[in-house]
Amino acid sequence: MAVKPHLYLVDGSAYIFRAYHRLPPLTDPEGTPVGAVYGYTTMLWKLADDLDKADGPTHLAVILDKGSYSFRNDIYPEYKANRPPPPEDLRPQFPLIRDATRAFSLPCIEEEGLEADDLIASYARAAQSQGWNVTIVSSDKDLMQLVGEVDGARIDMLDTMKSQRIYREEVEEKFGVPPELVGDVLALMGDSVDNIPGIYGIGPKTASKLISEHGSLTAALDAAPEMKKSKLQERLLEGRDMAELSRVLVTLKEDCELPEPLDDFKLEGVPPEPLAAFLAKHGFTSLLKRLGAGAGSPSRATNLNPAKQETASAPASDGGNRQPLPEMPTVDRSAYECVQEIARLEHWIARAQAARLVAVDTETSSLDAIRAELVGVSLAIGPNDACYIPLGHGGSDMFSDKPQQIDKAAALAALKPLLESDAVLKVFHNGKYDLNVLARQGIMVSPIDDTMVISFDLDAGRGLDGIGGGHGMDELAERHLGHTCIAFKDVCGTGKKAIPFGEVPLGKATEYAAEDADVTWRLHALLKPRLSEEGGTRIYERVDRPLVPVVAQMERHGxxxxxxxxxxxxxxxxxxxxxxxxxxxxxxxxxxxxxxxxxxxxxxxxxxxxxxxxxxxxxxxxxxxxxxxxxxxxxxxxxxxxxxxxxxxxxxxxxxxxxxxxxxxxxxxxHTSYSLVGAQTGRLSSTDPNLQNIPIRTEIGRQIREAFVAEPGNVLLAADYSQIELRLAAHMADVPSLKAAFAAGEDIHARTAMEMFGTVDRDTRGRAKTINFAILYGISRWGLAGRLGVTPEEAQAMIDTYFQRFPGIQHYIHSTLESVRERGYSETLFGRKTWFPRINSKNPNERAGSERAAINAPIQGTSADIIKRAMARMVPALEQAGLGHVRMLLQVHDELVFELPEGDVPAASPVIERIMAEAARPAVELSVPLGVEIGTGASWGAAH
DNA sequence: CGGATCACG
DNA sequence: GACGTACGTGATCCGA
Known part of the structure; x- marks a missing residue:
């Protein structure tokens, strides 16, 4: 029986823009940027892989835009006129898209004067009229007009990034109207990306409501005079012409001449060449390997790129929930051992050595790691395979007996080789704390993993309403293991009745402490693999993991x-x-x-x-x-x-x-305590006391900074990144004039003032500065108006001017939001994710708040990544320069504070400057320099 | 314990 | 149809 033909039409041009923004800036061996091409290649691979699956493609073609002029420009010259030019590192990838398509031996269709959308519409209708099914591989909302069924021949869409099929129901869900009326809705609401005017003040919600109520655009416009007096009525009456023009612009041309006949799109399989040559040329080695394994065509392998698939399909709202692994037994506290003899301890240590991985937890007398006394250590080698080694129990008053326990010094001496062994990975939950406790006992633990940091790198921001967003052990045990840990307060009590852990009877202490190590082991087993599956390895291994011992050391320095x-x-x-x-x-x-x-x-x-x-x-x-x-x-x-x-x-x-x-x-x-998981964007936070908000902005406040001083003979050195977030914005949004200004070392706010107002004085520079920051934080006309003391209309005019002068910014905001809406998270240049579960909320306030946060997160987060990399490299770099005694004390988001002998300033300054300025490399090559300013003085105040 | 306020980047 | 609008933090105080 002949299979019903199924034509796949790939909207190549739209895909590449989305791929560009969701993939890291990869380059091939020759240095050509290929991030978007890589995404495109994996997408084609997946499609080709579905070749003989049910409902898979029998015919396939890629449709591309050619040139930038279409018949729509004749009707409306401003059509797509506000589109900024594509980013510099995307431009060279356009021709490679054609190469990639040819490498798969697939037809590639483009036609001067026709947009890809029109060609897609025409091919789709032609195929449908022959009784074929059609799938449009795109998520373009204009194309949603086509979805539907005629005489049993169906047109649907496939959003490969979300692995989502779009049928009539999905279109109705999105627009509130069936596909036939989508064009009417689009005509009312307009589209800022294509510069389709629509009617000012009417957004998707209102447009959809009007169309579904009146049944069509014309009916809605005709009904306007009879509507009750309102802003909306006024807008409809005034905007009629614009809406009608927009209706024409959003109408797809469905009767284009077809450059190639449908039958030529028959998909026969993908020959190994020239695909292999293409993959090799651009260094897509993992795909090349799979090609080899799959005997000549894209194989059955479904794990082409597990990281992308996982993240694309994980809904933003699932809070990272997982079922416990079936092979992991439930927690059984009766299985834990209390280790009270040195022989038993040696037995545990030998087993841990053999296992090469051990979860470790310390129990202490205080939450402050720098003051805490070590009370005991617990180890876990597998689920339920855990022990507690009491070392400082009892004896806090003369009446209580000390229970039997191993001599503390002897036990630590026995543990030290294990904890310092390169061959054994020590897993902690919030290892910074334990590292500090143990460092004060002369044990420098390494190497380590930290399940709290891993959880943060996977799931930052995933909680809803403060539920499920934390990374504490009890919360993670609940969420990932379905296990309720013994609460600390049930062991030690609260308030005045609280007792120190050292006074807890050993039986209870063992259950509590060993459970913590057990749970840490289990969380590690569960979470660590997710890093590579979900693209978290880069940020964890290259940024956050190396930082743990460094920050611990800073805390100890004080x-x-x-x-x-x-x-x-x-x-x-x-x-x-x-x-x-x-x-x-x-x-x-x-x-x-x-x-x-x-x-x-x-x-x-x-x-x-x-x-x-x-x-x-x-x-x-x-x-x-x-x-x-x-x-x-x-x-x-x-x-x-x-x-x-x-x-x-x-x-x-x-x-x-x-x-x-x-x-x-x-x-x-x-000694402050830094939290590595405190800020959703990846910044550190500082508590007890917070040393990241010491006054500086007012003269009287600044006196407090004078109280932070160096020891005699030493000075404090403060090294600041100058305008790092604006620099990153200039790079990430690809704004040539801002980049040029930074390259030339200009005053960036003055430059902005000149671009915006044509003149620089105190007033315009101040306003430009406000606007620059407003951009970083996700602007609104009302917010800016409030700050500048102008009307929202005037503020809007300034925003328009800003976008006009710095066109990449608008594009950055748009594409960032689009990507966050689709994937549920934002991403920094180094791959740090921040989740925004409220980004598609129905509550406009909530949604708008998420949008502003989502615009800011990649910038603030990239800045955090960069200074973290600098911190991790600083310690070895100073050591190598013979400056091992230079102490890094504080981090304040874009500033590092050091203490060093005054005579070492000339030697240390260039090292510090270089490490900070080069911190993005080689992972990311910024198109702006990172400026670093250094000052020294007897006090922190004087160092500025 | 939540809200208001204000210190920082 | 109105609402309220800059991002990210932490500490302190008041008052229910």
Whole structure:
């Protein structure tokens, strides 16, 4: 029986743009960029692989755009006029797409004056009218007009990136109307990418509603005069011409002359040549291998590129949920051993050596790794194959007996070779903590894996409503193993009744501690393979894993603070706040708690009758800085006083008081704790105390930085990346004028001002700076208007000018969002993913918030990747330069702070500068230089 | 314990 | 159809 022909039409031009943005900037052995070509090649491979599967292609052709002019430009000259030129490293890939197609011995159709969409429509209709089925390989929404069935001959679409088939139902779901009416919806809503005007102010939701209510565009437009007076009615009446023009523009031309007959597209299989030659030429070695294995044609192998397949098909909302591996037995705490004799410990160590992999956890007396006393160590060699080695239990008071346990020094001496053995991988959950505890016992653990960091590199941002987003062990055990760990508070209690872990009876301690090692082992077994399956290896191995010991060491170093200086500031601030409080009470006419925004709001807006009080959700007046500054501008002295009071109260409580308390009495230094998984973008965060928000912007705040000092004979050296995020934006969005400005070392905000306003002065430069940042953060006309004190319309005009001057930016934003919507995550230049489960939310606020975050994440995240790489390389680089005693103390997102002997500054500065400036290489070749500024001084303040 | 505020990049 | 709009953090205080 003859198989019904099934024609696949590949929308090659659309594919390559999407592939470009979702794949790393690969280059072939000759240095030609081939990232998009690689994506395209794997996609063709997959299609060809489906050759004799049910519903697979019997006929296939690739359709490409040729030239940039089409009949639509005759109707509407602005059609596609706002399209920026393709990025520099994409341009050379266009001809390679044709090469790749020919390598697969597939027909490649393009026709001057016709867009790929029109050719696809014409071929699809021609095939359908012969009774063939047709699959359009694209996710272009214009083409969705074609989906449907005529006399049993079906046209559907295939989105290979999402591995999703698009039938009538999917189209209706997306547009709220059947495919025949999609063109009407598109005509109303317009399309910013193709520059189809639509009707201003009507978006997809409104357009879809209007069309489904009235049944067609014409009917909707005709009904406008009778609608009730509204913005919408006004827009419909005014926009009629534009909508009708747009309707023509979005109509596909379905009767083009077919350059080649359908029968020529018959797919007979893919001959090994010239495919092998093509794959070899461009260094696609993994595909080449598969070609060899598959005996001459794309083989049955379904794992062409597991990483891409996995990520493409994983829905953004599944929170990384996984079922436990079937071969992993459930947790059985009765199987754990409490190791109380040296012979048993040696037995465990020998088994761990043989296993080459051991999960390790330490139990201590405190959450602060720099102060904590080691209380015990647990090991796991397999599921339920775990033990706890108590080392410091009992004896905290004279009445309690010490249980039997191995002498601490002897046990550590026995463990040290295992923990330091190159041949045994030590797996931790949050290894930075254990590394610090053990380093203080003279054990430098290596090599290590960290399941917390692995989880972060796989699933950052995946939680919803704060559920399932964390990377703590208990949460991961719940999520991935379906296992509930013993809660720490059930072992040690909470609040005043809490006891130190060392006082927990050994039976209970063993269950708790060994379970942690057991669970860590299991999580490692589950999560580590996902790294290579999901494309996480690069970021984990090259960025985050090497960073763990480095950050641990920075925490151990700590930084010296000048306590008397802080005490003096505290005292000054106390006096000043007391004085201000008196004045404020006087102005208010009654005493009240100045620090209570609620009371302050009532005083200002109810009692004193100042205008413009805004109440938020909580029914409370807002009294934040912006409001108080406005009142102050209107002459309210009390607002001035409150602002001053707040600044001083903040500085005192958060900094000058708290920092003194944070001084470790043993080291006499302040040791922050960095979180490697704290910020969804990949940045570090700093707690207890937070040393990443020490004041610098105001003169009075800056005095606090003066308290961070070097030891005698030493200086602090601060090395900053200059404008790193803007530089990355210039590179990633491919903005020639910004790149040129950075290359020339120009003042970038001034350059922006010149481009935008044609002149540079303080005002225009300041506004340009605001706009530059607004771009990085995902702009809105209202947000910008608020910042600049202009109307939203004026702000919009500035945004338009910005996009016009720097066209790559708009394209970056658009393509980033498109990619995040499709895949569910954003990606940095180094492959770090951040998930955005709310990106397709129905709640517009939620969605818009996700969109802004998604625009920013690749930039902020790439910056984080770069400084992390610099940090990981810094330690060996300094050692190699004979500067092993130079200590790296702090990281503040784009800044590193070192302490070193004053005489070593000339030797160390160029090393630090070079490592930071070169940190992206060789993984990523930036088209802008990374500027690094270095300063030194006796204090952190003086080093700036 | 959540909200408001404000310190940083 | 209105809403509210800059990204990412952490610490402190107030008040329910």
């Amino acid at each position: 930084i010296h603070v000048n306590r008397p200086h802080l005490a003096k500031l505290s005292e000054e601030f106390a006096k000043e706040t007391a004085r201000l409080e008196g004045e404020i009470h006087q102005l208010a006419g009654e005493p009240f708690t100045v620090g209570s925004p609620k009371q302050l709001g009532d005083i200002l807006f109810d009692k004193l009758g100042y205008k413009g009080g805004r109440k938020g959700k909580s029914g409370q007046y807002s009294t934040d800085q912006a409001i108080l500054e406005r009142l102050s501008g209107e002459g309210a002295v009390i607002a001035d006083k409150v602002l001053e009071w707040r600044q001083l109260a903040k500085l005192k409580s958060t900094y000058t008081d708290a920092l003194q308390e944070a001084i470790n009495p043993e080291t006499n230094r302040v």
